[in-house]
Amino acid sequence: MTGEMRFYLLAEMSGWNCTSYSYSYSDFLKNSNAYKILTDNIHEVKKHITHRAESILQAYDEITFSPKNVKDCFIIETAINYVALHSFEEFYINPLTINPYYDGRIKSIGELMIDLKGDEISINELISNENTSVEEKKEIVYNQLENYLDDADDLIYNSLEKIKSEAITSNRFASFKFFMEFFFILFLNSFLAFMFIYNFQQFTFFFTNFQYNKVMSYIAVIFPMMVFIYDIVFAIYHSYRANILEPYNYAKRFLKIHADRVFDDLYDEKERLFNYISTAIDNKITLENDITSFSKLSSSYVDFQAVLSSSQLKRKKRYRFLKGMDLSISTVAVLVGVVSLIIYLLGIIFQVAI
Numbered sequence: 001m002t003g004e005m006r007f008y009l010l011a012e013m014s015g016w017n018c019t020s021y022s023y024s025y026s027d028f029l030k031n032s033n034a035y036k037i038l039t040d041n042i043h044e045v046k047k048h049i050t051h052r053a054e055s056i057l058q059a060y061d062e063i064t065f066s067p068k069n070v071k072d073c074f075i076i077e078t079a080i081n082y083v084a085l086h087s088f089e090e091f092y093i094n095p096l097t098i099n100p101y102y103d104g105r106i107k108s109i110g111e112l113m114i115d116l117k118g119d120e121i122s123i124n125e126l127i128s129n130e131n132t133s134v135e136e137k138k139e140i141v142y143n144q145l146e147n148y149l150d151d152a153d154d155l156i157y158n159s160l161e162k163i164k165s166e167a168i169t170s171n172r173f174a175s176f177k178f179f180m181e182f183f184f185i186l187f188l189n190s191f192l193a194f195m196f197i198y199n200f201q202q203f204t205f206f207f208t209n210f211q212y213n214k215v216m217s218y219i220a221v222i223f224p225m226m227v228f229i230y231d232i233v234f235a236i237y238h239s240y241r242a243n244i245l246e247p248y249n250y251a252k253r254f255l256k257i258h259a260d261r262v263f264d265d266l267y268d269e270k271e272r273l274f275n276y277i278s279t280a281i282d283n284k285i286t287l288e289n290d291i292t293s294f295s296k297l298s299s300s301y302v303d304f305q306a307v308l309s310s311s312q313l314k315r316k317k318r319y320r321f322l323k324g325m326d327l328s329i330s331t332v333a334v335l336v337g338v339v340s341l342i343i344y345l346l347g348i349i350f351q352v353a354i
Helices: 003-013 019-030 033-045 051-062 070-085 123-128 134-168 170-197 201-207 215-283 304-308 317-350
Strands: 113-116 119-122
Touching: 019 070, 033 051, 033 070, 051 070, 051 134, 113 123, 113 134, 119 123, 123 134, 123 215, 134 215, 170 215, 170 317, 201 215, 201 317, 215 317
Parallel strands: none
Antiparallel strands: 113 119
16 A cells, blocks of 8 residues: 555545545556556466465456545455465465476475465475474475365365266257257268169259259259268267367266265375475475476376366367357258258159159
8 A cells, every 4th residue: 555545545534535536546556566467367377276266266357446435445456466466376276286287487386385374485485494393394284285185175076066967957968969960960861872772763864964944953963962061060070079078078987986086096195295295394305396296187087177177168169160060051951851852752752853
């Protein structure tokens, strides 16, 4: 808080109308270094799926620049400064759930922040602290790792809940939709094959002799072309969909059967991390280059990131484009197929070229 704000805050408390100052101060807050730092850091925050990262994102979204009085200015500025400070990676990274391919500014678990009697210091600073006993250091670390474990456990719970909710709602509809689409594409290709195999001379004539005044002539050209295009779009869309959602589908299958195994594995990894830091405390070793060494976010078991980001994958431009193409082409192909079938059957029944 600047001296000027203190003056206006006291003036407002004394009954002065400082509304104009409040409005002008909001522009100062938008252009403040703290808010610029927060805005720059928020892009990295979005890459991490921890409770602290989520709370930072929520706090950032809740910041508004419409103060009604000087008191509001003070509250907004305090919030910006606090969130900006804690928007750096060392405050919100969880070594148990960090992306194993993380290549950011933080290189070691020792750089992560931990609470020592109300002061936020790094784990490496705690290890080298001469005023804190070894037992107390280990207790502080153990409590911090319990927080990391709780955060990781919540990640699994959220993944399970997401899987359950999607299994009840969208998955059944998606399975039915795929079944219907597969039925239609099978029908269209079977009908096309029948058209070429069955010796209906009045129709096969139009494959090589186009007649502008005959509907069958248009069917002989348009229907095979639509089936061919639909086959290609169907193959591309569903191949791409299966590719981007395979980690999610694997995670879904695994978590349904082996959820307990994942919880146990996280607990064991937390204990291994505690022993690792405890050894460093006993020997006063500075931790280096180990930030992803204990990550369980993507292991041989399951990719939790894929589960929680599955809905985001479906919002990608390429996915939405291919989905739209598949829907539009399938609709046109089915309509053309139905019309072609009706005309073709009428031609066979009356043995005429329509």
